[in-house]
Amino acid sequence: MGIIVQKFGGTSVANADKIRRAATRAVEAFKKGNQVVAVASARGQQTDELIADAMELNPNPPRREMDMLLSTGEQQTVSLFAMALDAMGQKAISFNGSQIRMLTDGVHTRARIISIDADVIRRKLDTGHIVIVAGFQGVDAEQDITTLGRGGSDTSAVALAAALKADVCEIYTDVDGIYTSDPRKFPGAVKMARISYDEMLELASLGAGVMHSRSIEFGKKYGVPIHVRSSLNNEPGTLITHEVPQMEGILVSGATIQKDLAKLSLIGVDNKPGNAAKIFSHLAKAKVIVNDIIQTEISAEKANISFTVGSGDLADARKAIDEISEEVHCQGVFIRDDIAEVSVVGVGMRSHYGVAEKMFKALADAQVNIDSITTSEIRISCIVSLADGEKALVAVCEAFELDKPASERKQPK
Numbered sequence: 001m002g003i004i005v006q007k008f009g010g011t012s013v014a015n016a017d018k019i020r021r022a023a024t025r026a027v028e029a030f031k032k033g034n035q036v037v038a039v040a041s042a043r044g045q046q047t048d049e050l051i052a053d054a055m056e057l058n059p060n061p062p063r064r065e066m067d068m069l070l071s072t073g074e075q076q077t078v079s080l081f082a083m084a085l086d087a088m089g090q091k092a093i094s095f096n097g098s099q100i101r102m103l104t105d106g107v108h109t110r111a112r113i114i115s116i117d118a119d120v121i122r123r124k125l126d127t128g129h130i131v132i133v134a135g136f137q138g139v140d141a142e143q144d145i146t147t148l149g150r151g152g153s154d155t156s157a158v159a160l161a162a163a164l165k166a167d168v169c170e171i172y173t174d175v176d177g178i179y180t181s182d183p184r185k186f187p188g189a190v191k192m193a194r195i196s197y198d199e200m201l202e203l204a205s206l207g208a209g210v211m212h213s214r215s216i217e218f219g220k221k222y223g224v225p226i227h228v229r230s231s232l233n234n235e236p237g238t239l240i241t242h243e244v245p246q247m248e249g250i251l252v253s254g255a256t257i258q259k260d261l262a263k264l265s266l267i268g269v270d271n272k273p274g275n276a277a278k279i280f281s282h283l284a285k286a287k288v289i290v291n292d293i294i295q296t297e298i299s300a301e302k303a304n305i306s307f308t309v310g311s312g313d314l315a316d317a318r319k320a321i322d323e324i325s326e327e328v329h330c331q332g333v334f335i336r337d338d339i340a341e342v343s344v345v346g347v348g349m350r351s352h353y354g355v356a357e358k359m360f361k362a363l364a365d366a367q368v369n370i371d372s373i374t375t376s377e378i379r380i381s382c383i384v385s386l387a388d389g390e391k392a393l394v395a396v397c398e399a400f401e402l403d404k405p406a407s408e409r410k411q412p413k
Contacts, residue, residue, distance in 0.1 A: 006036065008231065023090075038132045064144060092130045099120065103138060113148070121164065161222075177191040177236075179192065181254060191237075207343075219240060255342070264308075266325070267304055271299070271303040366391055370383070
């Protein structure tokens with residue numbers, strides 16, 4: 001008997017009919033001889049509504065109290081899910097994060113999972129129950145409720161699949177898989193049958209909204225196959241799994257655009273050992289998540305350091321930089337919040353040259369100016385003007401033929 005973890009996002013449980021449909025999927029998997037754990041998000045726009053309620057009373061609410069409030073959305077969903085299963089004659093039980101002892105650190109509103117007591121769930125699975133778990137939440141060492149941040153239900157589901165050694169974690173969404181790019185911005189994008197953890201991790205961190213990057217990290221670390229599927233049909237979706245040799249023949253698998261960004265540049269910092277460590281240590285203490293970093297030496301004495309952050313972290317980042325700038329003798333700080341980051345991702349980059357040349361030529365032909373460039377082994381990212389962002393995305397998608405299945409693209413020799 002295998003174990004399947006099924007995760008249902010907010011649009012998949014938005015109303016009674018959709019909860020029944022999700023419950024039916026869980027029962028179908030159970031009747032095939034599987035033990036089933038369902039992880040559910042808050043219904044529809046409920047999280048946004050709870051945030052609005054909080055802001056109406058306090059524009060800067062305590063993060064602990066926000067966790068207390070936001071966790072109620074998922075708890076409502078899982079209890080309703082269990083009631084739907086009971087009405088179908090199926091034994092079911094719902095749990096919140098604290099009941100399965102999903103232990104997290106104490107960073108409210110974006111906690112990280114430390115451990116899960118899988119025995120609590122196994123005991124119910126062994127008695128024939130379908131177990132429904134509230135996603136997005138856990139509990140810290142002080143028994144305070146914590147939440148994992150936006151998209152945290154994905155992380156909850158994959159972490160549970162890892163703890164239970166599940167055969168697969170199925171992520172049900174309102175899309176039918178992972179596409180080569182966002183179809184709303186590049187209508188020719190095609191669905192991928194398979195993508196590696198590394199590629200998906202890059203795409204998720206660069207703005208692809210289908211999966212949360214931390215959930216991919218769990219999947220890769222513990223070898224959990226993740227199947228992203230539509231909640232509206234039974235068609236196969238996209239399997240996120242370990243890299244296989246044939247993937248290296250595909251030069252670029254996907255392209256993304258990320259808009260909610262800001263770039264901070266520290267001009268004329270003292271060019272000596274330890275200053276970069278001081279700057280980014282101070283940002284870390286302020287809980288600012290830093291993305292791309294570029295350091296450029298401008299003389300033997302001075303250097304410029306630039307980095308990007310999410311727009312939501314800009315105020316905290318600016319405050320942290322203001323506090324440290326005198327210590328590192330920074331001559332000035334330049335901020336851009338009118339930028340977008342366009343990226344291409346593919347494991348094939350490891351063994352083929354010419355990707356950067358093709359990307360830069362596509363942007364040049366589209367009359368898009370590049371502000372800065374960062375790379376990894378399987379990624380190239382360009383910061384461009386926000387006004388040029390979507391034009392830049394379309395240009396690189398067309399250059400790499402992301403409107404065709406991988407088998408039909410011109411592959412490098």
